[in-house]
Every structure is written in structure tokens, then in C-alpha cells.
Amino acid sequence: NAGVTQTPKFQVLKTGQSMTLQCAQDMNHEYMSWYRQDPGMGLRLIHYSVGAGITDQGEVPNGYNVSRSTTEDFPLRLLSAAPSQTSVYFCASSYSSRDREHFGDGTRLSIL
Amino acid sequence: GQQLNQSPQSMFIQEGEDVSMNCTSSSIFNTWLWYKQDPGEGPVLLIALYKAGELTSNGRLTAQFGITRKDSFLNISASIPSDVGIYFCAGRLYGQNFVFGPGTRLSVLP
Numbered sequence: 001n002a003g004v005t006q007t008p009k010f011q012v013l014k015t016g017q018s019m020t021l022q023c024a025q026d027m028n029h030e031y032m033s034w035y036r037q038d039p040g041m042g043l044r045l046i047h048y049s050v051g052a053g054i055t056d057q058g059e060v061p062n063g064y065n066v067s068r069s070t071t072e073d074f075p076l077r078l079l080s081a082a083p084s085q086t087s088v089y090f091c092a093s094s095y096s097s098r099d100r101e102h103f104g105d106g107t108r109l110s111i112l
Numbered sequence: 113g114q115q116l117n118q119s120p121q122s123m124f125i126q127e128g129e130d131v132s133m134n135c136t137s138s139s140i141f142n143t144w145l146w147y148k149q150d151p152g153e154g155p156v157l158l159i160a161l162y163k164a165g166e167l168t169s170n171g172r173l174t175a176q177f178g179i180t181r182k183d184s185f186l187n188i189s190a191s192i193p194s195d196v197g198i199y200f201c202a203g204r205l206y207g208q209n210f211v212f213g214p215g216t217r218l219s220v221l222p
Contacts, residue, residue, distance in 0.1 A: 004154075035212075042115070042200060043155070043212040058209060090154050100145055101210070103154030 002026045006091050006104035013081045013111050021076040021107050023091030031094045032074040033058070033101065034066065036087040043090065049074055050097055081111045116201055116213035124219045131188040133216045135201030140181040145202040145210070146173075155200055159186070191220050 007022045025032065033048035035058075045058030049068040063085060065077040074093075078085060088108050092101035117136045125131055135144070143162055147155035159170050161177035161184060168175055172189045184201055198215040 033209075040214050042214040043202075045209050048209065092154075097209070098143075098206075100157050100160050103147075103156070105152070105154050 004091055004093055004102050004104035006089075006107050008107060009105065010108045011110070013078075013109065015081060015083060015111060017081050019078055019081065021078075021089055021091075021109070023074045023076065023104060024072050025074075025091075025093040025102070026072065027093060027102065028071060029093035029095055029102075030071065031097045031099070031101075032068065033092050034064070034074070034076045035090045035092065036060065036085075037090060037106070038087050046076065046089075048097075078109075083111045085109065086111045116203060116211055118199075118201060118213040118216050120216060121214070122217040122219070124221060125191055126221050127191060127193060129191055131191055131195070131218065132185065133187075133199060133218075134183060134185045135203070135213050136183045137203055137211075138182070139203075139205065141203035142181075142206050143204045143210075144175070144177050144184040145204075146175050146184070146186050147200040147202065149198045149200060149215070151197070158199075188218075191218075193220050193222065196220050 004025045030051045034046040035043040044060050047066040049055045055066050088106045090106050091104045094101045146158045149155045159175040164181050166177040174187045176185045200215045201213040202210045204210045
């Protein structure tokens with residue numbers, strides 16, 4: 001069972017570069033979300049989606065864009081990478097916003 | 113943004129010992145979750161709690177939804193080396209997103 005798949009697992013970027021973190025789930029979950037994890041701060045919600053075509057901002061959305069054209073995929077875009085965006089990014093999904101989430105293995109992103 | 117507090121931040125215990133950790137919030141929640149994260153992996157759900165006072169077990173793990181709805185507790189009995197990891201709590205009020213605590217890092221000494 002694939003569950004939630006994130007790619008890439010590791011990435012190094014230069015300041016100002018853009019890139020897209022991919023997330024796909026094969027569980028037909030409606031709710032998907034992106035978190036960042038920084039030392040000592042737990043997980044913070046960046047953006048989330050309650051279904052295809054619907055997205056909304058979480059706690060720390062600045063500098064990130066998302067789209068949800070299909071139920072399966074929820075990519076996260078960094079428009080112009082900044083060192084403050086160095087973090088571990090987790091994608092998660094669940095049947096609905098009220099259900100517990102299934103997490104991917106994360107993308108470790110370093111911005112130089 | 114709203115955050116949860118977890119205590120202790122880290123702990124070192126001997127294999128076979130019992131472990132207790134807790135999570136507190138300034139706001140009430142309707143749902144509490146406990147996750148474990150192993151190095152290099154995403155969090156994995158351990159226990160979900162949906163009712164104040166609820167006590168739920170999953171093997172050697174037991175979690176409780178505090179009566180005040182502002183806290184939750186996780187206990188691990190007879191710890192083993194594979195219990196090593198970071199334990200996160202998460203809370204949610206209906207209609208809102210989950211909020212995560214900063215985690216408790218557990219080390220088990222042989």
C-alpha cells in the first residue's frame with residue numbers, strides 16, 4: 001500500500017529559486033494538507049484542501065502556493081525560496097477534516 | 113498561532129521502565145491525537161481520543177483525554193528499545209484544524 005507519497009525526499013536550493021514539492025495519495029481521501037516541521041516547534045499547517053478545486057491557508061502560508069486539480073495530488077510550490085524555508089515538509093491526507101491524518105515520509109529542504 | 117505544550121521535552125529511561133508524558137492547551141479541544149515519529153519518517157498515529165475522560169489503550173500504550181478538555185496524557189509501560197522516537201500530541205476543536213505540540217523526545221537505554 002503506497003499511502004501518501006512525497007517526492008523528492010531531499011532537495012537543496014539556492015535563494016530565489018522556485019520548486020514544487022509533490023504529494024500523492026491513493027486512498028481516495030478528500031482532505032489533504034501540508035505542514036512544515038522545525039526543531040522545537042512541532043508541525044505547523046501551511047495550506048490545506050478539503051477536496052479537488054478547493055484550497056485554503058493554514059497557519060504559515062506566506063511564500064507557498066498550492067493547487068488541487070485532482071483528488072490524488074496536492075503539490076506545494078515555493079515561488080522564490082528563502083533560507084527561512086529550510087525545513088522538513090510533510091504532506092498528509094484523511095477522509096475528511098475531522099479524521100486523523102496519514103502522513104508521508106517528508107521532504108527535507110535546504111535553502112542556501 | 114495556537115500551540116500546545118508538551119512535557120517533558122525529552123527523557124532518558126532504562127529499558128523496562130514505564131513512561132509518562134502530557135500535553136496541555138490553553139483552549140479546550142474535542143479531539144486529541146497522539147503520534148510517534150521515527151527518524152527520517154513521518155508521524156504515525158498511535159491513539160485517538162474523542163471524549164473527555166476517555167481512556168484508550170493500544171498495546172503497551174495508554175492515553176487519556178483530560179476531564180478539563182485542555183490536556184491529554186500518554187503512558188508507555190515496560191519500555192523497549194523500539195519505543196525510541198518523538199511523540200507528538202495534536203488537538204482540535206470542531207471546525208478548526210489540528211494543532212500540534214512540539215514533541216517529547218524519548219530515548220531508551222539498554
